[in-house]
Amino acid sequence: MKTKMVTQTDSSHKQVINMHVQSQAVLEVLNLNVKYEDFHAVKNVSFSVQEGEIFGLLGPNGAGKTSCLSAVEGLLVPESGEIYVAGYDVKKQGLLARANMGVQLQATSFQPELNVMEILKLYSGIYGVDLTKEKMDSILNNINLRESRSKKFGQLSGGQQQRVSLVIALIHEPKLVLLDEPTTGLDPQARRQLWERMEALRNMGHGILLTTHSMEEAEAVCDRVSIIDHGQIINTDTPGGLIDKHRNNPEVIRASRKGKITLEDVFIGLTGSQVRV
Ligand SMILES: Nc1ncnc2c1ncn2[C@@H]1O[C@H](COP(=O)(O)OP(=O)(O)O)[C@@H](O)[C@H]1O
Ligand SMILES: [Mg+2]
Numbered sequence: 001m002k003t004k005m006v007t008q009t010d011s012s013h014k015q016v017i018n019m020h021v022q023s024q025a026v027l028e029v030l031n032l033n034v035k036y037e038d039f040h041a042v043k044n045v046s047f048s049v050q051e052g053e054i055f056g057l058l059g060p061n062g063a064g065k066t067s068c069l070s071a072v073e074g075l076l077v078p079e080s081g082e083i084y085v086a087g088y089d090v091k092k093q094g095l096l097a098r099a100n101m102g103v104q105l106q107a108t109s110f111q112p113e114l115n116v117m118e119i120l121k122l123y124s125g126i127y128g129v130d131l132t133k134e135k136m137d138s139i140l141n142n143i144n145l146r147e148s149r150s151k152k153f154g155q156l157s158g159g160q161q162q163r164v165s166l167v168i169a170l171i172h173e174p175k176l177v178l179l180d181e182p183t184t185g186l187d188p189q190a191r192r193q194l195w196e197r198m199e200a201l202r203n204m205g206h207g208i209l210l211t212t213h214s215m216e217e218a219e220a221v222c223d224r225v226s227i228i229d230h231g232q233i234i235n236t237d238t239p240g241g242l243i244d245k246h247r248n249n250p251e252v253i254r255a256s257r258k259g260k261i262t263l264e265d266v267f268i269g270l271t272g273s274q275v276r277v
Contacts, residue, residue, distance in 0.1 A: 112154025159190030
């Protein structure tokens with residue numbers, strides 16, 4: 001495990017003590033750079049996700065969010081930088097790092113002709129998880145798919161598919177959960193339900209890294225966010241902190257559409273109003 005050097009002031013003795021403490025970060029990304037041939041997609045990105053935290057990478061299309069996640073997942077080799085998952089170096093201890101992360105697969109990654117129970121069995125087998133009948137029942141109840149357990153994946157609604165793919169990502173109880181734009185395409189009910197599931201995961205101590213371009217989502221569930229654009233992190237704070245930091249800055253808040261200043265006003269101010277495709 002990685003330890004971190006911290007400086008602590010002992011108030012009674014006015015003395016500075018250096019000590020090693022166990023890092024509580026489930027993910028640490030340090031000076032990450034990703035290049036696609038000549039194109040520099042991620043530039044010196046650093047952030048961390050703590051246990052029991054929902055952290056959002058917030059950025060417009062093409063900002064570099066998925067590239068950051070792909071590097072964490074080990075799907076691409078970064079140009080430079082360090083990544084630790086639960087203290088394990090993704091480069092040197094890839095298997096251990098991956099054992100501690102859960103990645104929500106896109107719905108299209110599942111075979112549509114398999115039914116819900118078959119998918120649960122298949123992925124339990126892949127992750128080496130002993131799926132007892134009790135566990136299967138409890139999962140099906142938990143994701144509200146008991147009635148639909150024999151339905152083919154392809155016949156499920158978008159929200160139901162989302163619940164299956166999230167539960168698969170969690171089947172080995174990973175410390176870090178990675179969700180790439182998980183609510184895109186969901187209706188408001190399914191989206192709200194997913195937010196509640198994320199909050200439940202956070203309360204169980206999982207750390208969640210989420211990408212989104214929805215300000216509403218960031219304000220609703222994220223404990224902290226990094227605003228990323230053109231591959232660079234512009235600012236990292238709590239959603240409320242970002243608003244407070246910029247609310248009196250006319251350079252950032254050029255026009256507020258709703259009367260009160262929102263995260264969206266800050267986001268547009270920091271990333272520009274040009275539409276990205
Ligand atoms: N495999 C790739 N080859 C070349 N360029 C890529 C590749 N993947 C992404 N990019 C480019 O890198 C930038 C960041 O992409 P991405 O990480 O997917 O952004 P986001 O997820 O924030 O929309 C974009 O300009 C995109 O076109
Ligand atoms: Mg993306």
